[in-house]
Amino acid sequence: MEKNFRMLAKTLYGLEELLANELRQLGASDIEIGVRNVAFKGDTGFMYKVNLCSRTAIKVLKPITGFNVFTEEDLYKRIYDIPWENYMQANGSLAVDATVFSIQFTHSQYIALKTKDAIVDRFRDKEGIRPDVDLDHPTLRINIHIDRNICTVSLDSSGQSLHKRGYKVENTIAPINEVLAAGMIMLTGWSGQCDFMDPMCGSGTILTEAAMIACNIPPNLNRKEFGFETWPDFDVDLYEVIEEAALKKVKDFHFKIYGSDIDAFTLRKAKENIKSANLSEFIELKEQDFFESSKETDRPLWMVFNPPYDERISVNDIEKFYGNIGNTLKREYPGTQAWMITSNMEALKYVGLRPSKKIKLYNGKLESKLVRYEMYEGSRKFSKQ
Structure with missing residues (x-):
């Protein structure tokens, strides 16, 4: 042995x-x-x-x-x-x-x-x-x-960084790292227990990682190669046994994963990436302005998104933009646990909601915060009764 x-x-x-x-x-x-x-x-x-x-x-x-x-x-x-x-x-x-x-x-x-x-x-x-x-x-x-x-x-043993899952065929400006996206979702505690939404989905990374988490799909199944495959002692039979055992643990997902973006061109890229990951059946995409949207069902909703920071993607009025995030969550998304990551701490103040949790992370070299806003049905006092 x-x-x-x-x-x-x-x-x-x-x-x-x-x-x-x-x-x-x-x-x-x-x-x-x-x-x-x-x-x-x-x-x-x-x-x-x-x-x-x-x-x-x-x-x-x-x-x-x-x-x-x-x-x-x-x-x-x-x-x-x-x-x-x-x-x-x-x-x-x-x-x-x-x-x-x-x-x-x-x-x-x-x-x-x-x-x-x-x-x-x-x-x-x-x-x-x-x-x-x-x-x-x-x-x-x-x-x-x-x-x-x-x-x-x-x-x-990995070769190229493991964040390069192999499913991404189209990129957008400032795409989120796949490992960071998966880590964010896991830090929120979501594992497929309810509907999931990314209202500013960009190239679809958060949606794709969420679907793989919900279905327990090995994240690097789509990679073309690992570093160990060119080693003299690489045991291809053993690897195939490991892969087969992992695939046997894939499970069904009985809720919905929604993604939307205001830009049709960006949304087409997300669609191609999700298709490349063989996850189209689990993810529903829609061209939509988040600030003109509302929750579509009465079921609990988990929201995770990566809004612009006014760094690599510029926003005309970043304070107003973040204020609209808070207003939309407050008015249109009751029964939602909303998580977002940003490096713009000043703009974050304009959300106008008190975060119930803050987690320090880095998005590339940018020190960032992953924050949680809990949108209760009715008042917070009522929801706890």
């Missing part, structure tokens, strides 16, 4: 607890929560499973060695001494990502270049040929992490 090994899953700020819970439910052991990452143990099959099934992981790294490093020469020598021929062939390709938190080492790109040089030189010295560099689709993606004087060398 294969022995479990240590792995590290990277995530976005604020999603660490969600990721740890996901890993726990998937079957990980020895879970340790860090900042933007969670360490855990599992076997090769579990590594495949996390890449396929985790909604909040961005990368799954497999550390292969660690050592103290004090100079660039130390780094070069220690990297050179690693038996890279066990992990790739000389005629393959590689890419190196580096992160550094150190007084001695301050330039991550230089560290990545030094690492690449050491690996290439080893192959050239031992086999007479050298691997190429391919930043997009390498045979092997390597991660170097230097914290003060401790260097950890890992293989990147």
Whole structure:
């Protein structure tokens, strides 16, 4: 029986607890929560499973060695001494990502270049040929992490970031990251228990992630490749067993998921993305101005949306825009739990409603808040009786 090994899953700020819970439910052991990452143990099959099934992981790294490093020469020598021929062939390709938190080492790109040089030189010295560099689709993606004087060398089992699910064929201005979208939905507590709506749906990312959560569809089912698929020890039969087992856990969804946007061109893009994800039967789209809309049923409604911040998408009168959000929720959406994310804290004040919860997140580099507004049927006092 294969022995479990240590792995590290990277995530976005604020999603660490969600990721740890996901890993726990998937079957990980020895879970340790860090900042933007969670360490855990599992076997090769579990590594495949996390890449396929985790909604909040961005990368799954497999550390292969660690050592103290004090100079660039130390780094070069220690990297050179690693038996890279066990992990790739000389005629393959590689890419190196580096992160550094150190007084001695301050330039991550230089560290990545030094690492690449050491690996290439080893192959050239031992086999007479050298691997190429391919930043997009390498045979092997390597991660170097230097914290003060401790260097950890890992293989990147994911390849491209796991937020690239594979279903998005059309993009809009300022699309939300798929991992952030899934994490937001999970943070709200929605898992398919009622109707769901995104009234400013853009390219449809929040709607697509919501449908996959409701139906328990593996989020990375549509990806064309994972990093581990080009490793010499890739077990395709084992991966197919993992995938088949995950698909058996897909379930029916008995409520409605609604999406709308004021822009017809944007809505067409959302439709194409949802179709690409094979989720058209679960999601109803409508060209509509949210400020002229109202709740269509008496059933409870969960709303999650990402309005413009007046950053990448400009708004003529951002205060009025956010004021209209509050007015529309208050007047037209009773029985709704409404969540929205924004980085515009000043505009948020104009919503005119008191948020019952605030969660700090980052949308790209923008510090943001995910806020909840509870729209009760009738007065709040009446609704609690």
